[in-house]
Amino acid sequence: MTRDEIPTPALLLDLDRFQRNLERMTAHVRRTGKAIRPHAKTHKCPEIARRQIQAGALGVACAKLGEAEVMAAAGIRGLLITTEIVPPSSIARLVRLVAEAPDTMIVVDHAENVTAVGAAASAAGVVVNVLVDVDMGNRRTGAQPGEPALALARAVARQRSLRLRGLQGYAGHCAHVVGWKARREASLATMAGLMETRQRLERDGLPVEVVAGGSTGTYDIDVELAGLTELQSGSYCVMDLEYRKIGGRDGDALTNFEMALTVLTTVVSVPTADRAVVDGGLKAFSTDKPFPPESVERPGLTYGFAGDEHGRLTITDPSRAPRLGERIEFFPPHCDPTINLYDRMYVMRGDRVDAVWTIAARGRSD
């Protein structure tokens, strides 16, 4: 199959760029003495998880239990579920998952939840590996750093069916700070609270063999922290417009990783001289960022959303007006929610479809 035969809109992955991204991250964590457990919420694709592990990752992080269930069923191990698991029916599912994949780790941020998971694990005769989730000023989940996190770690350690492994601190609000120096300052200031919490646990004689955190934006910043053991970066493997905008250490773009993910569309209407319409709209691209998709090496037009299934191209160079049926590829604004719209990705080598990978955990945010 070639690019021209793919039904559109379709998600495309440039295999060579993707593989180079994996290799660069592997070299980076080896050089800095850290590990990586990349976030699979980005791609939801067992084949990508397998390749990340082949490239040296410890396993993958999953945002939700449903995602982890899909990964486990595909044979992926070394799972870390990064959101608290609270409903009784979900805790029952977790215990079944841990029976199948015993090295799975979860996070907790509330004593009630520690008791509930501990009781379920004990009843099922399994031991659940646990990190204490620490709020890094992200204003989302997590116990407050310092004394509250320490108290929770003690509560975990007291449960015989829970095994305290360490800490998680995700500073998501630092990931997209524009400019490397400003981002470094923001992340190191924030992550200091995680390091200080680590020391408290150590002084208390509690185990902290795992301290997980970091994003694609801070992948070459958080490794400066002696107390951090593993990165959770996810987007680096495919990249997106938002990450491209933040700027890398040595220049204006996050050039260390390549833009490997695109959405292929077809021009289905050329109604007027100044306008063309492609068949990719709100259901083909993420819409949570305040900027639109950008075409890949196709000057002479700009994209605007025009409904669920349509994108409106404004023709800025009439000499390059799109023709009916032309295929146009766009970089998505935000990779995670874009991938989550598709059941499969076409893995490309140039214009040839090399493979089709199933996004098996798509929609599994439960």
Place this chain on the structure above:
Amino acid sequence: MTRDEIPTPALLLDLDRFQRNLERMTAHVRRTGKAIRPHAKTHKCPEIARRQIQAGALGVACAKLGEAEVMAAAGIRGLLITTEIVPPSSIARLVRLVAEAPDTMIVVDHAENVTAVGAAASAAGVVVNVLVDVDMGNRRTGAQPGEPALALARAVARQRSLRLRGLQGYAGHCAHVVGWKARREASLATMAGLMETRQRLERDGLPVEVVAGGSTGTYDIDVELAGLTELQSGSYCVMDLEYRKIGGRDGDALTNFEMALTVLTTVVSVPTADRAVVDGGLKAFSTDKPFPPESVERPGLTYGFAGDEHGRLTITDPSRAPRLGERIEFFPPHCDPTINLYDRMYVMRGDRVDAVWTIAARGRSD
């Protein structure tokens, strides 16, 4: 299964509200002497399509061929595909679909496409039913009203393997005009071009037995047009916050249809006194509108997006602070892209799950 056992985030449909919406639309089109072919791009669910047809609909409209393929495979007939079908591989799929479901209608807005579809249909020995898509100032697809649309209709009529059935004119930009009077003025002014085009075709002796258009916003406006034969309204069956905001004929809200669609979430973190976190974020709700989800009968909090899998609840009434594990339901901002995130909907009668319907055409925008 009860509401408390559903894995979250999950899409819920209130069955009684949904059925009343169908009945109201049936009564409305009967009273006004029109027909309805509801847009299935809203729900992508064959079971809903079946119920709409049972309630009197002619069939369903589909935004794209992929959606229509799923509906046809589920036994749904009376399909209208409302976006132009342009790539050769898609035209080949269309011809196979028409062999299976011969009453399927498509739209065209370009002479090149008329020739291509005509040739493929002729080679396959099928006849394809065609509407000319007319641009209603929506700045999307469609031939310009008047002479250009007439010329295209003639081109369709000249093809022996195409059967001209009439016109489509979708004025999407009128659907959400706030205030019924302003909306009526906008829609009738716009749709006048479609009526004038209809007269041109009639004077030319061309068939116009079908003239399709209208949204949920204009369902009780466009029926005033003598030359319109059928409505394409889609959202009316489930509704959403955006449509609730526009105001109906007799008051401040589009009260004729009920809010039947919600997203169920769970409180997974209560980290501070002024904040709680639910497990529904960018992957649980549409994000294309400038307003957030709103809770259903749960005062004391407001929702803000906090990433792919998280929603941040700001507690506005401390006496009603959410408890860990509490289930909270939200109305989505925009129904179509919200439904497109889920593989199934839980069909509810009160707190009981009455059925689970598969959103079989989810992601099929190809």
